[in-house]
Amino acid sequence: MTQYSATMPAPLDTAPEASLQSRLRRAERMNKLKYGALILPLAIFLMLTFVWPIAALLKRSVDNPEIITAFPQTSALLRGWNGQALPDDGVFAAFAGEMAQIKGTPVLAAAAKRLNMEVPGFRSLMMRTVRATPLEAGASAREVLIDADPRWGETATWQLLARNASPYTMRYLLASLDHKVNEQGKVVATSPEEAIFVDVLLRTFGMSFVVTVVCLLLGFPLAYFIATRPVKTANVLLMAVLLPFWTSILVRVAAWIVLLQSQGLVNQALMHLGITDHPLQLVFNSTGVYIAMVHILLPFMILPLYSVMKGISPVYMRAALSLGCPPFRSFWKIYFPQTLPGIGAGGLLVFILCMGYYITPSLLGSPNEQMASYFVAFYTNQTINWGMAAALSAILFVATLLLYAIYTRLVGSQNMAARAR
Amino acid sequence: MSDDQNKNHAEPHVTFRKVQKSYDGKNLIVKNLDLDIQRGEFLTLLGPSGSGKTTSLMMLAGFEIPTGGEIRLNNKIINQVPPHRRNIGMVFQNYALFPHMTVRENLRFPLTIRKLGATEMDRKVTKVLDMVQLDEFGDRYPQQLSGGQQQRVALARALVFDPELILMDEPLGALDKQLREHMQMEIKHIQQKLGLTVVFVTHDQSEALTMSDRIAIFNDGVIQQIGSSTAIYERPANPFVASFIGENNALSGLVETVAESTCRVRLDSGVYVHATLGDGVVQGARTIVSVRPESVQLNVQSLGCANRMGGYVKEITYLGDHLRVRVELAGRKEIMVKAPAAEHKHRFDTGDAIHVGVNPEHLLALAPTASA
Ligand SMILES: Nc1ncnc2c1ncn2[C@@H]1O[C@H](COP(=O)(O)OP(=O)(O)OP(=O)(O)O)[C@@H](O)[C@H]1O
Ligand SMILES: [Mg+2]
Numbered sequence: 154m155t156q157y158s159a160t161m162p163a164p165l166d167t168a169p170e171a172s173l174q175s176r177l178r179r180a181e182r183m184n185k186l187k188y189g190a191l192i193l194p195l196a197i198f199l200m201l202t203f204v205w206p207i208a209a210l211l212k213r214s215v216d217n218p219e220i221i222t223a224f225p226q227t228s229a230l231l232r233g234w235n236g237q238a239l240p241d242d243g244v245f246a247a248f249a250g251e252m253a254q255i256k257g258t259p260v261l262a263a264a265a266k267r268l269n270m271e272v273p274g275f276r277s278l279m280m281r282t283v284r285a286t287p288l289e290a291g292a293s294a295r296e297v298l299i300d301a302d303p304r305w306g307e308t309a310t311w312q313l314l315a316r317n318a319s320p321y322t323m324r325y326l327l328a329s330l331d332h333k334v335n336e337q338g339k340v341v342a343t344s345p346e347e348a349i350f351v352d353v354l355l356r357t358f359g360m361s362f363v364v365t366v367v368c369l370l371l372g373f374p375l376a377y378f379i380a381t382r383p384v385k386t387a388n389v390l391l392m393a394v395l396l397p398f399w400t401s402i403l404v405r406v407a408a409w410i411v412l413l414q415s416q417g418l419v420n421q422a423l424m425h426l427g428i429t430d431h432p433l434q435l436v437f438n439s440t441g442v443y444i445a446m447v448h449i450l451l452p453f454m455i456l457p458l459y460s461v462m463k464g465i466s467p468v469y470m471r472a473a474l475s476l477g478c479p480p481f482r483s484f485w486k487i488y489f490p491q492t493l494p495g496i497g498a499g500g501l502l503v504f505i506l507c508m509g510y511y512i513t514p515s516l517l518g519s520p521n522e523q524m525a526s527y528f529v530a531f532y533t534n535q536t537i538n539w540g541m542a543a544a545l546s547a548i549l550f551v552a553t554l555l556l557y558a559i560y561t562r563l564v565g566s567q568n569m570a571a572r573a574r
Numbered sequence: 575m576s577d578d579q580n581k582n583h584a585e586p587h588v589t590f591r592k593v594q595k596s597y598d599g600k601n602l603i604v605k606n607l608d609l610d611i612q613r614g615e616f617l618t619l620l621g622p623s624g625s626g627k628t629t630s631l632m633m634l635a636g637f638e639i640p641t642g643g644e645i646r647l648n649n650k651i652i653n654q655v656p657p658h659r660r661n662i663g664m665v666f667q668n669y670a671l672f673p674h675m676t677v678r679e680n681l682r683f684p685l686t687i688r689k690l691g692a693t694e695m696d697r698k699v700t701k702v703l704d705m706v707q708l709d710e711f712g713d714r715y716p717q718q719l720s721g722g723q724q725q726r727v728a729l730a731r732a733l734v735f736d737p738e739l740i741l742m743d744e745p746l747g748a749l750d751k752q753l754r755e756h757m758q759m760e761i762k763h764i765q766q767k768l769g770l771t772v773v774f775v776t777h778d779q780s781e782a783l784t785m786s787d788r789i790a791i792f793n794d795g796v797i798q799q800i801g802s803s804t805a806i807y808e809r810p811a812n813p814f815v816a817s818f819i820g821e822n823n824a825l826s827g828l829v830e831t832v833a834e835s836t837c838r839v840r841l842d843s844g845v846y847v848h849a850t851l852g853d854g855v856v857q858g859a860r861t862i863v864s865v866r867p868e869s870v871q872l873n874v875q876s877l878g879c880a881n882r883m884g885g886y887v888k889e890i891t892y893l894g895d896h897l898r899v900r901v902e903l904a905g906r907k908e909i910m911v912k913a914p915a916a917e918h919k920h921r922f923d924t925g926d927a928i929h930v931g932v933n934p935e936h937l938l939a940l941a942p943t944a945s946a
């Protein structure tokens with residue numbers, strides 16, 4: 154025992170503790186620096202192609218440049234306004250002056266479009282007003298504006314301008330969560346008939362969850378089967394798992410349409426076998442979306458599971474059996490917990506990919522199956538509303554990060570072993 | 575071969591009867607294995623790689639099913655009993671500690687299955703941790719332990735549920751020499767203290783010689799010899815055992831005459847020697863006489879020996895406490911001699927003529943390997 158104890162770590166809580174700890178930390182820091190230098194090129198690449206674009210996109214979700222670019226002076230004045238009574242003449246004058254300056258430019262059009270988003274009809278209000286500018290010398294700006302449109306005499310109109318007088322806005326993010334800022338400047342829920350995004354987000358999470366669970370249920374036994382085969386067989390089986398990657402997603406989705414439609418192979422087979430006497434609706438509804446999504450994402454579940462299972466020595470099961478544990482319980486208590494990192498990685502991968510899926514639901518689903526990314530595409534391609542597109546993306550992004558944090562917390566505390574390795 | 579067993583009158587703890595095993599239906603990996611293991615015995619299975627040691631152990635543990643024959647534990651046939659019902663503790667080569675459980679959880683695992691109460695469980699775990707001197711490490715994960723500590727945990731886990739017997743398959747193979755020797759002592763002490771029946775598989779013959787009550791020498795799926803360390807070393811049953819255990823000089827010849835326990839052999843070089851008669855050696859048959867290097871005497875020391883031969887010194891290697899001398903005998907046969915350095919240093923040199931002598935009790939006439 155005496156010679157042996159020399160190999161045990163000496164207790165750290167002895168006298169020269171502080172210096173030892175600082176030395177350890179210094180040694181580790183040197184190591185980190187060395188590794189840091191090695192990954193620097195990769196880090197720069199990631200910065201430029203990954204972090205920066207995402208950050209720029211996320212910024213778009215709170216960007217509000219239109220009013221401030223069009224009316225910088227008015228905006229500055231309105232920020233000092235109390236919002237109770239109509240603003241004073243200086244504000245009116247500045248506004249009229251700036252209107253005149255941007256008359257006929259795209260800047261005005263952008264500002265008008267932006268305000269019209271919040272209060273329908275504001276575009277025509279702006280256009281009517283701009284026609285009254287520039288003011289004749291000596292004319293009162295207040296009178297001219299109110300003359301052009303009486304709404305300039307209402308505080309609400311100015312409040313709208315004041316609300317948008319800052320370079321950032323929560324409007325898009327709130328809208329993505331079916332909330333808005335009302336005329337009193339309070340955050341309130343949008344009316345039920347306009348509220349759609351919470352439903353869309355919940356549906357996105359729900360569908361992703363179902364797809365992930367189905368992938369896990371199908372993928373786990375398959376991965377286990379492959380991992381327990383001899384190398385040769387396993388390689389062939391893995392090839393089969395990867396086979397779908399050889400064709401494009403679009404082709405596979407199209408193939409599913411052909412297979413699942415009412416006159417498709419699947420329905421014909423079902424009717425031949427007498428399982429059903431009329432064609433089942435298998436596509437352009439949630440069934441079709443689930444079938445295709447599971448099919449497309451299954452390899453992403455199988456591969457991490459397989460690689461983790463491959464690393465679990467069969468000796469553990471034998472050890473459990475030799476300790477008296479019946480086979481099924483051994484599997485559950487000894488094998489299964491060791492596959493958790495694989496389940497976590499595969500689940501996370503499938504879930505995250507699923508949340509961003511666009512083509513499959515848009516081709517195979519009805520409007521009721523559209524997920525968040527459909528609306529992101531809608532806002533970028535059709536209405537050119539970058540703010541909304543970015544806000545929806547940001548919410549998906551934050552949700553993903555949250556999920557990842559939960560995952561690492563769970564796996565981290567559960568699998569202390571992996572960290573110690 | 576069975577004279578050791580007669581000392582023990584109680585019925586054997588484990589018996590193998592005509593046990594066979596084939597993986598492919600063509601080759602027998604284990605051929606007609608007959609083996610009695612006594613209660614409280616430390617039995618080692620020793621043999622070259624691929625000789626069927628692990629396979630035999632796995633059949634006893636229940637992970638492999640014998641193709642023929644029967645295995646009894648406490649006189650009950652256990653061929654069909656699944657491994658988890660055999661109550662046999664096992665220490666694996668790479669320990670197989672569950673990586674997602676702490677040391678304590680690993681030790682509690684077999685007890686939980688046996689539905690022990692919490693206090694009883696804690697008592698047993700603490701006791702066994704104490705026995706392997708790991709009391710402070712209960713809350714660590716296996717990866718946070720050194721190889722030797724993991725080895726102790728594996729041993730503790732195999733002991734904690736009071737199994738019928740303990741099987742170990744090269745449990746010390748991954749440790750360095752010093753630690754291995756230390757663990758050999760520790761395992762042996764625990765085995766003796768608890769009176770455990772242990773079946774131990776190893777490659778390492780010095781490990782086998784120091785730890786075992788009896789050693790079973792395997793080759794090609796057949797037990798070549800089974801007996802105590804001294805019996806195996808001093809009276810090998812056949813040339814395979816003689817050359818497998820320790821160093822050995824083998825000279826072939828013809829048996830001329832046979833007396834009670836000795837015989838006269840004419841070596842191929844024409845020299846006559848007196849040798850101890852081994853199993854199955856008969857008059858007129860060919861034989862291999864075998865002698866350990868340390869039993870060969872040189873020059874002055876050889877004077878009193880019954881068998882003396884002349885030769886030339888081919889090579890001398892100095893090893894501190896002893897010399898290794900390669901001697902060429904008549905007929906170009908070479909033998910290795912291990913001589914105490916103090917007696918022979920500077921007495922002769924390479925190329926010198928030299929006398930070698932062997933007493934008949936150290937010269938064994940063995941039947942040429944027929945079994946393998
Ligand atoms: N599962 C198996 N399938 C097929 N052949 C096997 C299997 N396990 C072992 N063998 C073969 O059986 C023979 C004996 O193997 P075994 O593992 O019993 O040897 P061993 O004596 O333990 O050797 P070592 O000292 O190298 O561990 C070897 O030739 C081996 O190739
Ligand atoms: Mg082996």
